[in-house]
Amino acid sequence: MDYTAAQSGFRQQHNMRLRNSSVDRPDGSQLFDDTSAAVPGPEGAYRNQQAGPQAEGLPGHSFLSDPMSNLAVAYGSSLASQGREMVDKNLDRFIPISKLKYYFAVDTVYVGKKLGILVFPYMHKNWEVNYQQDIPVAPRFDVNAPDLYIPTMGFITYILVAGLALGTQNRFSPELLGVQASSALVWLIMEVLAVLLSLYLVTVNTDLTTIDLLAFSGYKYVGMIVGIVAGLLFGRPAYYLSLLWCCAAIFVFMIRTLRLKLLSEAAAEGKLVRGTRNQLRMYLTMSIAAAQPIFMYWLTYHLIR
């Protein structure tokens, strides 16, 4: 009903405009007066209709009932859903989104326990990851499983704390935040690439994926944040002490975690196994673990002065 009334209203309006334009063309003001004196609703709706189907705030009833705008809305939404499908399909090829979801399946208890282990790994007894039919259990159910939540949050917090540290020393400017962020990101990427390269060269048969390595490399941000905060609150000696403690903790954590993944069964249990292969793997584990404190110091020493 509204539809037909509006339709007929439009046609009448159109005719009226044509007539008006042919008659009143030399006199613009009269044209304006005429049309504004007439029914303002459909006229405004007609004008807006010409402007585009996405007009809003119309006083009229003609927006959604017009077939043109219906068509346009339907077309636009189908285009949008097509676009989204294409993006999803192509994105899934490069970044495995379903696998990423596993790494973010954490809860508060897990995060609390994991942070505790990262800072004090000496009491933790069982470092093995539980499996469930070949798939590692989600981090929510197993403290030893790697996750990406803590590294991501740690990275962001590190940038914020770095900005805070620079601000307390009157060295802050907004570009420095970006510099810190990209610098830390580049070091992280280089470290992961270096570990991947060395794992390839030593031909270790392991089920460590790239994302696992990213997670392990991201755990050091926790220690860095603790060090910087201690340095800000209590001065340089506190910074050095807490950084030393966190470096030792990360070293032990990495060795105990990687030992199970990289070394063969016998060597992982602590027995001395001869052979160059195991020696090489041991060296690899030690160097990966030793790189963590170096990075921790490198990325934080310029923040505490």
Next chain:
Amino acid sequence: MAFTLYTLIQTTILCTNAIAVLHEERFLSRISRGVDQGVGGFGDDPGVKVQTLNLIRSVRTVMRGG
């Protein structure tokens, strides 16, 4: 040290280029000579040297197209 992502991209491109332009005769054959006459790599442990040479060869194949 202020590293940017652009620096990282530059570094990877330059390193890949360096691997691609290594001279076969003067350099690579000398290193491969000692390796090929060895085990042949069929054991379950090819060794670091064999792996590096494989890596270099595959990078060169991809970059040089043959």
